Amino acid sequence: MDATGLRKLADRAEAEIAAAPDEAALEALRVRYVGRRDGEITLALKLTPTLATGDRPAYGAAGNAARERVEAALDRRAAELRSSTLERDLRPGGEDLSLPPRRVRVGRYHPITQTIREVSRIFAGMGFETVEGPEVEWDYYAFEALNIPADHPARDKFSTLWVSTDTAQRMLLRPHTSPMQIRVMEKRRPPVRVLVPGRCFRYEATDATHESVFFQYEGLAIDEQLSMADLKGVLYSFARQLFGGDRKIRFRPDYFPFTEPSAEIAFDCFACDGTGVTNDGKCRTCGGAAWIEAAGCGMVHPAALQRVGYDPAQHQGFAFGGGIERLAMLLTGTPDIRLFHQNDMRYLGSL
Numbered sequence: 001m002d003a004t005g006l007r008k009l010a011d012r013a014e015a016e017i018a019a020a021p022d023e024a025a026l027e028a029l030r031v032r033y034v035g036r037r038d039g040e041i042t043l044a045l046k047l048t049p050t051l052a053t054g055d056r057p058a059y060g061a062a063g064n065a066a067r068e069r070v071e072a073a074l075d076r077r078a079a080e081l082r083s084s085t086l087e088r089d090l091r092p093g094g095e096d097l098s099l100p101p102r103r104v105r106v107g108r109y110h111p112i113t114q115t116i117r118e119v120s121r122i123f124a125g126m127g128f129e130t131v132e133g134p135e136v137e138w139d140y141y142a143f144e145a146l147n148i149p150a151d152h153p154a155r156d157k158f159s160t161l162w163v164s165t166d167t168a169q170r171m172l173l174r175p176h177t178s179p180m181q182i183r184v185m186e187k188r189r190p191p192v193r194v195l196v197p198g199r200c201f202r203y204e205a206t207d208a209t210h211e212s213v214f215f216q217y218e219g220l221a222i223d224e225q226l227s228m229a230d231l232k233g234v235l236y237s238f239a240r241q242l243f244g245g246d247r248k249i250r251f252r253p254d255y256f257p258f259t260e261p262s263a264e265i266a267f268d269c270f271a272c273d274g275t276g277v278t279n280d281g282k283c284r285t286c287g288g289a290a291w292i293e294a295a296g297c298g299m300v301h302p303a304a305l306q307r308v309g310y311d312p313a314q315h316q317g318f319a320f321g322g323g324i325e326r327l328a329m330l331l332t333g334t335p336d337i338r339l340f341h342q343n344d345m346r347y348l349g350s351l
């Protein structure tokens with residue numbers, strides 16, 4: 001090979017490099033022409049020392065020039081290929097589908113909200129309209145109108161959070177949703193069927209089944225010839241729809257000033273399967289009672305009916321009220337009520 005041959009070699013290499021379709025082809029050409037061990041130009045340059053002394057400078061210069069031209073051509077083509085790949089990726093339809101997608105986080109309702117919605121849905125199926133009422137309430141609706149006058153011992157069980165006002169009436173954060181029984185009856189004539197979910201407040205120490213801020217649901221039905229049998233039927237149907245057929249429920253006589261007769265309803269404890277004990281001993285969820293009290297209920301007291309102008313001889317009704325968190329605990333297997341409101345996403349997200 002002579003200097004002319006080297007130039008021709010460089011010409012050919014340049015043409016092939018300019019036509020290289022992709023980076024792999026370009027790399028193969030680099031190895032073929034300027035590869036360190038046996039690239040064509042590399043080998044040609046290695047021959048320099050074997051030439052006659054006079055021929056070496058021209059040959060060596062031509063060899064170096066050929067190598068530089070090829071290397072420059074390789075750089076140029078590499079840059080071209082990079083920018084055309086980028087252009088293709090940025091063109092509509094040229095997206096890189098091998099890129100992992102960004103994780104989509106789908107939000108959902110808080111378990112308490114889900115429970116409220118489910119309870120409302122079930123009662124809606126039995127004709128109960130969901131309504132809401134004020135969280136800050138007058139003494140009259142929270143107590144007086146429910147047959148709990150100021151000196152009544154039943155007030156003790158509603159460890160109350162009072163609001164300071166300069167009004168004649170005392171104001172409080174409602175300790176139950178029952179005040180809405182009166183508010184609804186004042187506004188409507190029978191038949192009445194309402195379901196009232198809502199936030200309630202009590203000045204109480206918290207434990208596995210109590211919180212000072214919690215939710216209740218209240219039901220009220222007023223019509224002609226309603227009896228305790230209707231109340232039991234509605235609550236049985238509710239429990240079965242919410243928990244399925246195998247949850248046991250228990251009715252026991254109880255006392256509430258605004259219902260007569262009154263009863264307490266309980267579901268068998270899901271954590272110990274109604275036995276009161278678990279492997280670690282006494283069941284922590286029901287405190288060993290085997291039952292979880294879920295609601296108070298009864299026939300609306302005639303005095304409450306009269307107070308809102310209903311005639312107890314013509315209209316009767318039943319009412320019930322219970323804790324939403326208790327239901328949510330049963331539904332989600334949550335052993336401690338506080339887990340709902342601590343808002344630890346690790347727990348809530350696992351439900």
Ligand code: DAH
Binds near residue numbers: 258
């Ligand atoms: N309001 C009562 C409570 O918080 C529960 C209750 C009992 C509601 C009897 C009722 C009822 O509607 O009829 O303890």
